[in-house]
Amino acid sequence: MSPVAAPRSTTAAPIAPFFGPDYGALVRTDPQIAGVLLDELERQRGTLQLVASENPTSPAVLAALGSVLSNKYAEGYPGRRYYGGCAQVDEAERLAIERARALFGAEHANVQPHTGAAANLAVYAALLTPGDRVLAMALQHGGHLTHGAQGNFSGTWFDTVGYPVGEQTELIDYDKVREAARTHRPKLIICGATSYSRLIDYAAFRSIADEVGAYLLVDAAHFAGLVAGRAIPSPVPYADVVTFTTHKTLRGPRGGAILCRAELASAIDRAVFPFAQGGPLMHAVAAKAVAFAEAAQPEFRAYAAQIVANARALAAALAREGMRPVSGGTDTHLAVLDLRGAAGGGVRTAAGAKVTGREAELRCERAGIMINRSCVPYDSAKPMVTSGLRVGTATVTTQGMREPEMQRIAALIGRAVRDADGAGAPAVQKDVAELVREFPLYG
Numbered sequence: 001m002s003p004v005a006a007p008r009s010t011t012a013a014p015i016a017p018f019f020g021p022d023y024g025a026l027v028r029t030d031p032q033i034a035g036v037l038l039d040e041l042e043r044q045r046g047t048l049q050l051v052a053s054e055n056p057t058s059p060a061v062l063a064a065l066g067s068v069l070s071n072k073y074a075e076g077y078p079g080r081r082y083y084g085g086c087a088q089v090d091e092a093e094r095l096a097i098e099r100a101r102a103l104f105g106a107e108h109a110n111v112q113p114h115t116g117a118a119a120n121l122a123v124y125a126a127l128l129t130p131g132d133r134v135l136a137m138a139l140q141h142g143g144h145l146t147h148g149a150q151g152n153f154s155g156t157w158f159d160t161v162g163y164p165v166g167e168q169t170e171l172i173d174y175d176k177v178r179e180a181a182r183t184h185r186p187k188l189i190i191c192g193a194t195s196y197s198r199l200i201d202y203a204a205f206r207s208i209a210d211e212v213g214a215y216l217l218v219d220a221a222h223f224a225g226l227v228a229g230r231a232i233p234s235p236v237p238y239a240d241v242v243t244f245t246t247h248k249t250l251r252g253p254r255g256g257a258i259l260c261r262a263e264l265a266s267a268i269d270r271a272v273f274p275f276a277q278g279g280p281l282m283h284a285v286a287a288k289a290v291a292f293a294e295a296a297q298p299e300f301r302a303y304a305a306q307i308v309a310n311a312r313a314l315a316a317a318l319a320r321e322g323m324r325p326v327s328g329g330t331d332t333h334l335a336v337l338d339l340r341g342a343a344g345g346g347v348r349t350a351a352g353a354k355v356t357g358r359e360a361e362l363r364c365e366r367a368g369i370m371i372n373r374s375c376v377p378y379d380s381a382k383p384m385v386t387s388g389l390r391v392g393t394a395t396v397t398t399q400g401m402r403e404p405e406m407q408r409i410a411a412l413i414g415r416a417v418r419d420a421d422g423a424g425a426p427a428v429q430k431d432v433a434e435l436v437r438e439f440p441l442y443g
């Protein structure tokens with residue numbers, strides 16, 4: 001990590017929308033943190049963001065986040081608080097709830113979870129007791145930490161069983177999921193993952209859950225924005241509960257939310273507060289309301305469709321660079337690339353060496369391309385090393401890039417990944433800077 005430089009600017013005016021109402025006050029009070037904020041803005045603007053779980057929010061969302069609502073305690077729910085003075089924040093939370101319900105067509109919404117992981121914790125708490133069995137996608141095949149990882153509450157307090165993807169297809173094998181459900185009789189089945197690029201057959205999961213009498217949780221953390229933008233089908237009609245983050249494709253503030261059927265509403269609400277959380281982050285709740293309103297606009301539909309078109313174009317272009325898209329491609333905002341390629345091909349440096357996921361991630365970062373390594377299904381490499389990369393197109397699409405830019409990005413990634421000794425990094429970095437200058441973030 002590079003050391004934090006002194007702030008480059010002490011004038012609040014040009015950057016105020018991104019740093020709350022008085023950046024000048026921060027510069028005077030805490031120049032070190034003021035410098036971090038400025039450096040981070042510069043990093044986000046000056047490099048290429050392909051981390052699939054990130055998306056830069058609008059200035060309107062940032063304004064709500066950097067607001068006096070952070071000052072307010074509001075344990076409880078609108079109209080039922082444990083503190084006085086909640087009329088204003090009640091209004092913010094009511095708007096967030098109504099907008100979330102309308103956006104997703106859900107009977108009930110809870111907008112208080114601090115994060116996606118907190119939303120999942122609350123769902124486990126509402127539906128299960130410790131020791132109960134949960135069936136979810138295996139972590140090495142794309143599942144999330146909260147779907148049964150050792151070291152996480154899910155793997156510690158619950159008996160979690162993972163379902164794999166097919167070895168040949170790299171797709172969810174619904175017969176295998178049904179078989180696992182019959183064998184293990186889970187009380188909760190989870191679908192929706194972290195590194196799975198394809199559509200999920202929710203009707204199939206519903207039928208499996210019904211057969212064994214399990215609840216169905218769809219964890220839409222990654223793709224909720226694509227659902228909101230009608231670019232992919234909605235899980236809401238099929239699931240008992242849907243959790244999602246508001247900061248990934250949905251492009252809102254960092255946070256979580258839960259949708260459920262009316263009969264589970266009070267169990268879910270009690271599991272969020274008072275079971276899992278104390279006071280809600282009302283500035284984040286207000287910012288979620290802003291993001292839900294933004295996602296209901298017609299432009300957001302065009303945005304969501306373009307995210308998917310861009311992901312398909314990027315995956316295809318990366319395949320031409322020797323990186324094999326897992327499952328052959330993508331239906332969503334992300335793609336997982338197997339650097340080993342197909343049939344002994346794959347990415348090789350000029351000297352003919354293979355490239356691991358970790359090496360590829362570091363080489364890209366060196367060249368100004370932010371990306372993360374990823375396990376591929378049935379990966380032979382260790383989890384800290386991996387054989388793959390995961391790319392997402394939410395941020396670059398927010399910047400206005402389209403299919404032609406995906407070709408340029410794939411070429412830049414290819415050059416960076418093959419550059420073993422770093423000799424070519426400055427040249428790639430220069431081309432990255434040129435590309436992002438054409439599509440300025442917070443321009």
Ligand SMILES: *Cc1c(COP(=O)(O)O)cnc(C)c1O
Pocket residue numbers: 053115116117118120143144146192193194219221222245255256
């Ligand atoms: C990102 C993610 C989460 C958790 O979100 P945090 O806000 O990081 O806690 C949960 N589930 C899935 C599938 C995710 O991808």
